[in-house]
Amino acid sequence: MAIISMAELPILQFEDKIVETVDKNPVVVVIGETGSGKSTQLSQILHRRGYTKSGCIAVTQPRRVAAVTVSRRVSEELNVPLGDEVGYAIRFEDRTSEKTIIKYLTDGVLLRESLSNPELSQYSVIILDEAHERSLNTDVLLGLMKRLIKLRASNLKVLVTSATLDGEKVSRFFSDCPILNVPGKLFPVEIHHSSEKPKSYIDACLNKALDIHTQEPEGDVLIFMTGQDDIEKLVSRLEERIQRLEEGSCMDAVIYPLHGSLPPELQIRVFSPPPPSCRRFIVSTNIAETSLTVDGVVYVIDPGFVKQRQYNPSTGMYSLDVVQISKYGFQISILDASLSWSSWSISPATYHKHIRVQANQRAGRAGRTRPGKCYRLYSSVAYKDDLLDATIPEIQRSSLAGSILYLKSLDLSDINILKFDFLDPPSFEALEDALKQLYLIDAIDDEGSITSLGRTMAELPLEPSLSRTLLEANECGCLSQALTVAAMLSAETTLLISQSKSADKKRKHTPSNLPDGSGLGDHIQLLQIFELWHETDYNTGWCKENNLQVRGMKFVKDVRKQLCQIIQKIAKGPMDVKTSKRRRENQDYRSLRKALCSGYGNQLAERMLRHNGYKTLGFKSQLVQVHPSSVLRTDEEGMFPNYVIYHELIATTRPYMRNVCAVEMPWVRPVFAKLQNLNVSKLSGGANQSREEVQPETADVQKDDGGNATPAQPAEDRDSKILAARERYLARRGQANK
């Protein structure tokens, strides 16, 4: 059953043009706005015109929910059972069969597939949908496609589709391939700019929201905030102010916060229709950016900021910064003000229902004028001059160790990975950092070639440090524990139910019955938590009692199962979860911690002599602290262990190590030896000729621990200084201990 009659979708008027262009060109860029039908129709058009005779059509999506719902929609339109001719493949779930000719998948799954079949020979057409989101995976795929169309010139077509992507840039990337523009069906949006920058964004949002409520006709309001904190502040102040409005002076209002750490049942509230003659205010993070439509949103308030995570390759440190949004990376269309959902938060059935509702409303609205309004809390000059055209793509904001290892494992003999053709290449420094990390955990040798260990690591859907830990654990006889830790860390941020600040004040110290990692650190605590849950036979009530997100814990269980399946063929010991309380209490987890030490060779820190600050090793040395949320214990003299490994460095108010684990000096020694032998230019296999050119960019002024600016030093030089300093330090510590 088609909801919108097919003839209404703009893209279908271009069918002949599309097919003609695809026939003549290996790559075509399709720019289609929301509502153009590109996600559901392109695959069907090419299927109708015979492109499935020689292979399948793959359509990638950046999100799981999208892959599921779009494929469901297409199977309905073609009137076939889902999983037969039309199917989808996402992590943990493969609904395809031998019959499948149109396959929707997440871009990560396609990358995994190309690991075992680098030419992706089963596909005659590959459509990279929603490429404007520029996910790390999409960018890697874009580069791979460029190579693949040369190798398979006779039998592969690639389409890159996007809502707002700079089509010309992608076209240039693919040797000036043609660009097709498909109009969408959007309602007109009136854009209002503020004349000046507000002093307080919360105040400005509050006043604008009240203006709308008291002066504008009915229609819901969507307000974008950067994070949970601001959302909660604005919600409570808005509630207070609306209550104070004179009764009967305007319609009723209901206010919903919306952000990722909200429990699912509170998230889906925005889908239930409001009571009659009641205006909804939805105060949201940029979770409300893509894919889904909330009915009834007519007004959008946009302060122009978003929180973004970025990685600094010279320090290995992440930071979460509030940055200005870009012109096209954050485009909201009213009545299409889209809400995307994490895969767990809403069932596909619910998602689908709302697509229908929205489609019906649109159909019913056709020809009716109900212009939406967008209030930007910045001036039109600021929009024009200050905002970047597009958000900095993820590939330029992330650690690349995983992606580089993946590319190396593909054995593309014709391609030098350091010169891999990315749409937006990462900095040379970021590539060097990735190589260094990989070398320190034995994934590549001193000439930059992938090792057999590295090959196995690439097969695991984990970051390299955790893959390495698993393999080491397999040798040390603690594979079972390491599997649990790796799985727990894959979901770590979604495990704890976040408490709002107001709730926090009421009960300052929430008593927790959760284990404490025996004082050895957070990895051990995560292990113990999962083992306890296992003992309850995966009881959901237990999760709730202990303030753990049920869906997060279930995700851990799924990841663990998947890891077991992959590692099974090389496993040297049992993989099932151990369940002995006595064992847990008496353990020192030495094997596991030693395995972690190998895996985190590049995420190692050494404590300062007289206080509990640490210095990071391997990177340009940073003074960092153990995150206050850590369960790592100090000794009887109040000191932390001499050495720890950390899962992540994150700069918030100060630079912190999040998730740390105590390790011991003898385990650390091999890492020092490797640091000593490190020769980054050798790792990059001669690619350092270009180093001269890159120099001005990488030679940023850096700060030493005292905050004084010093010129950047060559990496080799820095590392030998670290080692020399360490020798002196160890000598001092040795004397102190005597």
Next chain:
DNA sequence: GAGCACTGC
């Protein structure tokens, strides 16, 4: 003694 936007294999 802090606070973390959103995805994904």
